[in-house]
Amino acid sequence: MKACGTxxxxxxxxxxxxxxxFKALSNPSRVMIVNALADGEHCVAELTALVQLDISTVSNHLSVLRSVxxxxxxxxxxQVFYTLRKPCLMNLFCCLDDFHSNEK
Amino acid sequence: MKACGTxxxxxxxxxxxxxxxFKALSNPSRVMIVNALADGEHCVAELTALVQLDISTVSNHLSVLRSVxxxxxxxxxxQVFYTLRKPCLMNLFCCLDDFHSNEK
DNA sequence: ATGATACTTTGCCATTTTGCCAAATATGTC
DNA sequence: GACATATTTGGCAAAATGGCAAAGTATCAT
Structure with a gap:
């Protein structure tokens, strides 16, 4: 276990x-999916209901996330269930919160 | 200070x-720049030497990073000196390390 | 083996974005 | 004014994007 930032x-x-x-995360639907998976696994149908796109589109988004x-x-x-591989991804989202308070 | 992941x-x-x-980070040169800034501020000329591109190109990359x-x-x-606004970004990079060991 | 369900893959598309440089334009210093 | 540093603008070819429909695949039930 490495220390972070070193x-x-x-x-x-x-x-x-x-x-x-990062590119895999550069799309709102994919961020939405990752966000949902932070609460636990979901099958494709559930994620499709969530993002409201064609199931083939969602499947493609998932394959982008999987490929990296x-x-x-x-x-x-x-059914196929998807899971977040890295919990650390959520720290990352947490980190993003701070970005909201940006002027300039 | 919020707990992460909540x-x-x-x-x-x-x-x-x-x-x-994430999109701002989806380019290798920009990742390189952020990585360099993790050690402390740098001026544009220094970053230009680092990434080996035209200074106008680097300036554009920097404005992408700044805009988010x-x-x-x-x-x-x-001179203009650039600084990382968020230390948490480096945790994020650390998190990425783990991704290297991916087969499948 | 037929059919149903759930998902993936492929092909296609118009549109947008990318990444780069060169030239022109600030901005500050001497 | 001349010089150094950085930004902005314009232009461009190439690549990526995001979506869907249709066809393909896998699993299960009857």
Whole structure:
């Protein structure tokens, strides 16, 4: 377990990889999904109801999140349940709260 | 001081705002810049040397970061120094480290 | 094996965004 | 005024985006 803030990125690949993770989070629907998963797993149908888009669209959003390791999926019967892989992601959201009070 | 992970986003505007912050971080050069600023302030020329792009390009990257509140600038003489506004951003980077060990 | 349910993948699309530079424009110093 | 530093603007080709519909896949029940 590393102490936070002590490690820095170094290689070009690391910068790109970090950027990719952020890019996966750069869409409101995907943020909404991640936010929902913070409370526990949800199946695709539930998430579809949440974001109010076509299920194929939601599935695509989920695959974006999965491709960078933000979520995992687990099939149970005909349903597929998605889970947040990293609790730390929520600290990150918490951190964002502070950004609201920005003028300038 | 709120406990992390207890607050959730709610409104459409909040989701969009969070997404915008992530989008600002979705570029390798900008991640590189933020990473550098974690060690302390730097002027534009220094950051330009770091990322090896035209100074106008770097200035644009900085304005993206500034527009979402990630950095602040302070003019001193002819130079402009940039600073990370939120230390919590580095925890966020730390969190990303764990993502490296992803297969699937 | 037929059908139903739940999800994924693919193809397609118009539109938007990106990332970069060069040139022009501040802004401050000497 | 000349110089140094940084920002803004305009332009551009290329890439990414976000959405849906249709077709495909997997699992279960009858």
């Amino acid at each position: 490690e820095r990125l170094k290689t070009k690949a690391e910068f790109r990889r970090a950027a990719d993770v 390791g933000i979520v995992t999926d687990e099939r149970r019967g005909t | 607050e959730r986003l709610k409104t459409k505007a909040e989701f969009r705002r969070a997404a915008d912050v 509140g990630i950095v602040t600038d302070e003019r001193r003489g002819t």
